[in-house]
Amino acid sequence: MPELPEEMVLPEGFVLPEVPDPPVTPKDAATVMLVRDGLTGLEVFLLRRVLGMAFAGGMTVFPGGGVDPRDADTTIRWHGEPADWWATRFGCAESLARSLVCAAVRETYEESGVLLAGPDGDSIVSDTRPYHSARQDLVDRKYSFAEFLGTHDLVLRADLLRPWSNWVTPEPEPRRYDTRFFLAALPAGQVADGATTEADDAAWQQPNTAIADWRSGTRSLMPPTWMTLTELSQHPDVASAMASSRTISKVLPKLVREGGKIRVTLDT
Numbered sequence: 679m680p681e682l683p684e685e686m687v688l689p690e691g692f693v694l695p696e697v698p699d700p701p702v703t704p705k706d707a708a709t710v711m712l713v714r715d716g717l718t719g720l721e722v723f724l725l726r727r728v729l730g731m732a733f734a735g736g737m738t739v740f741p742g743g744g745v746d747p748r749d750a751d752t753t754i755r756w757h758g759e760p761a762d763w764w765a766t767r768f769g770c771a772e773s774l775a776r777s778l779v780c781a782a783v784r785e786t787y788e789e790s791g792v793l794l795a796g797p798d799g800d801s802i803v804s805d806t807r808p809y810h811s812a813r814q815d816l817v818d819r820k821y822s823f824a825e826f827l828g829t830h831d832l833v834l835r836a837d838l839l840r841p842w843s844n845w846v847t848p849e850p851e852p853r854r855y856d857t858r859f860f861l862a863a864l865p866a867g868q869v870a871d872g873a874t875t876e877a878d879d880a881a882w883q884q885p886n887t888a889i890a891d892w893r894s895g896t897r898s899l900m901p902p903t904w905m906t907l908t909e910l911s912q913h914p915d916v917a918s919a920m921a922s923s924r925t926i927s928k929v930l931p932k933l934v935r936e937g938g939k940i941r942v943t944l945d946t
Contacts, residue, residue, distance in 0.1 A: 679905065679929075679944070680905065680908050680909070681944075682901055682904065682942055682943070682944060683904075685893070686901060686904065686941065687939045687940060695850045695851075696850065697850050698849075698850075698852075701849040701850075701854070702849075702851070702852060702853070702854045703854070704846050704847060704854040704855050704856035705744050705745070705854065705855050706744070706745040706774060706777070706778065706781075706855075706856050706857075706858075707742060707743060707744045707745060707781070707855040707856065707858070708742055708745065708778045708779075708781040708858050708859075708860060709740045709741065709742025709743075709785070709857055709858075709859050709860070710740060710741050710742060710782050710786045710859075710860045710861070710862050711723075711740050711842065711859065711860070711861050711862070711906060711910065712740070712741065712792060712863075712870055713861065713862070713863055713864065713910070713919055714863065714864040714882065714916060715915050715916050716882065716884065718884070719884055719914055719915065720884065720885070720910060720913055720914065720915050720916055720919060721882040721883060722740070722882070722884075722885055722888070722907070722910055723741070723790060723864070723870045723872075723880070723881075723882055724738050724740065724880070724881055724883055724888060725738070725739055725740070725741060725789065725790075725872055725874070725876075725879070726739075726878055726879040726880075727739055727876060727878075736898055737898050737903070738888065738892075738898060738899055738903060739900070739903055740859075740903065741785055741786050741788075741789035741790045741792075742786075742789070742857065743781070743785040743788070743789070744781070744855070745774075745777045745778060745781045746777075746781065746784070746819070746822070746823070747777075748823070748824060749776075749777040749778075749780035749781045749784065749822075749824075750773055750774075750776055750777040751780070751823075751824035752776070753824055753828070754780060754823070754824045754827055754828075754834050755827065755828075755832070755833040755834065756833065756834050756836055757798070757799030757833050757834070757835055757836060758799075758834075758835060758836030758837030758838070759836055759837065761773070761775045761776040761779070762775070764776070764778065764779055764836075767841040767926055768844060768858050769844075769926070769928070778858050779834070779836050779839065779860075780823055780824075780834065782839060782858075782860045782862075783795065783823070783834055783835075783836075783839070784816065784823040787806075787813060787816070788813060788816055788817050788874065789874045789876065790870040790871065790872060790874075790880075791806055791813065791869065791870060791871040791872075791873060792806070792862075792865065792869075792870050793806050793809065793832075793865075793868065794834070794835045794838045794839065794862060794865070795827060795832040795833060795834050795835055796832060796833055796835055797831065797832065797833065798833055799833055799835070799837075802835060802865045802866075803832070803865070803868070804865070804866060804867030804868065805867060805868075806868060809826075809830065812826055812830070817874070838862050838863070838865070839860045839861070839862050840861040840862070840920055840922075841858070841859075841860060841861075841924065841926055842860055842861045842906070842909075842924060842926070843858075843859040843902070843905075843909075843924070843926055843929065844857070844858050844859070844926050844927070844928045844929060845857050845859065845901075845928075845929045845931070846928060846929065846931075847931075848931050848932060848933050848942075849930075849932075850933055856928075859906060861919060861920060863916045870882070884911075885908070885911035886907075886911045888907050889904065889907050889908065889911070892904065901931050901942045901944075902929075902931075929944060931943065931944055
């Protein structure tokens with residue numbers, strides 16, 4: 679894993695809080711790096727969270743969010759590696775692994791409009807417009823993702839996801855997440871729109887360009903996003919990234935004071 683850059687410090691004036699005793703228990707979450715092949719290499723879909731949000735306001739992130747208890751529904755039709763395979767990769771219980779995969783697909787659809795599902799295990803939705811109203815109903819939690827898939831006779835395509843990493847919010851933070859990162863290629867015919875109230879900007883960028891924007895101050899990145907972009911930049915195209923074999927360990931960043939700055943360090 680690459681080292682975080684020296685410039686990765688918290689904003690000036692940030693007060694390092696005491697670690698609660700006990701620390702806040704992290705909530706399980708999933709995030710997905712949507713990638714596509716651009717004219718000059720791999721591109722990834724990025725959202726900028728609305729400034730003022732309770733968590734990561736103003737930060738550039740990948741689509742994702744917390745696990746809904748209903749994501750564990752075992753009635754979901756599923757194609758791809760079974761839940762126990764995902765449990766082994768992420769080092770968690772099988773029931774949680776199922777929830778994480780479902781949350782990854784659901785949040786990707788809610789925040790980008792990209793739907794990793796199809797009529798069967800050999801096909802995938804190419805036009806998501808017929809499900810437009812259902813997308814908002816999912817955001818509003820009017821029904822579960824299992825109900826959405828069942829109503830439209832769709833199969834969750836777990837085979838379109840690849841496990842990538844696992845990051846946990848530092849212990850001093852009052853809002854903490856145990857987030858599993860997934861990789862997925864943009865399905866042919868679908869469009870990532872970023873039409874979510876949680877973001878005020880959406881764009882496709884090459885990973886190195888997004889990092890350059892961070893260095894120039896155009897984008898704000900959290901350590902997991904910076905690290906993931908750095909890792910993705912090592913792949914020339916989608917096929918390379920999707921085929922990469924990764925060993926996943928839980929990463930727990932720490933906040934340490936160095937002089938007048940608060941720096942992020944890594945501990946796996």
